[in-house]
Amino acid sequence: MADAKICGITTPEALDAAIEGGARFVGFVVYPKSPRFLTLDKLAALAARARGRVETVLVTVNADDALIASAAAAAQPDWIQLHGVETPKRVAEVRPFARRGAIKAAGIASRADLETTRPYEPVTDMFLFDAQAPKDGLPGGNALAFDWTVMSGARIGRPWLLAGGLTPGNVKQAIAVSGADLVDVSSGVESAPGLKDPLLIAQFLAAAEV
Structure with missing residues (x-):
């Protein structure tokens, strides 16, 4: 049984x-290259409904100060997700724009990749572990x-979300294998x-036994 995030709501x-x-x-994307990108008007309307x-x-990728400020004002988010190559210092700077804190995404291919998240633990409230992005591809989705x-048995200093390639058909297995x-x-x-x-959203949530 796992709690779920439905990301890229449009x-x-x-x-x-x-x-x-x-x-x-629920995740709202403000990365302009994403097919799930929301304008500030749409972001504000969906965030108000939620x-x-x-x-x-609020899902961001290497966002500058202006975008963070305007998107956070529109969404008033509980969390800000940083899905790019942001440094721990940048996470600390962005974190106050959300009510509850920051989620830092990391691309994972092996157990060794988990060690790259250690410097982020003091400034990050949750991690999101995703497949590594393809060259010239989107950072997620x-x-x-x-x-x-x-992930099985891995010691992570913060709560973490499993992401990457999950579907209604495989999420139950993913939870069992990864923990x-x-x-x-x-x-x-x-x-x-x-x-x-x-x-599909309903089927995914039922399979995850939310």
Whole structure:
């Protein structure tokens, strides 16, 4: 059993499906290259619809101060996720823009990659472990999985989400193999890039036994 984050929400229908299905978190992406990118107006509307019903995550990638400030003002997020190559210093700078804290994403291919997160522990409230991004690809949402056994028994100094290639069909196995308490899905519940399918969201949440 794991709590779930439905990431890359772009429509009220997907948001409602995530909330009604029992998701703990929903993610709103403000990375312009992503097919799940939200303008500030859309971000504000979806965040207002979600507020008080589910924990909201503002998903950023190497965002500058202006984008962080404007997006945080629009979303008033519970969490800010940093999915780029941000340094621990940058995480500490961005963290105050969210009510609850920062989530730092890391690309994982082997157990050794987990050691790269150690310097982030003092300034990070949660980690998100994803497959490493393909060259010239998006930093996340690529429907790529990594070897979940890497996480089995790993000692991580913060709560963490398992991400990368999860679907309604494999999330139960992923939880069992990795030991994850938290899971994150984006492309695995989409009918097209950037378009979440409410039925797939419901199926994913049921499979994760949220």
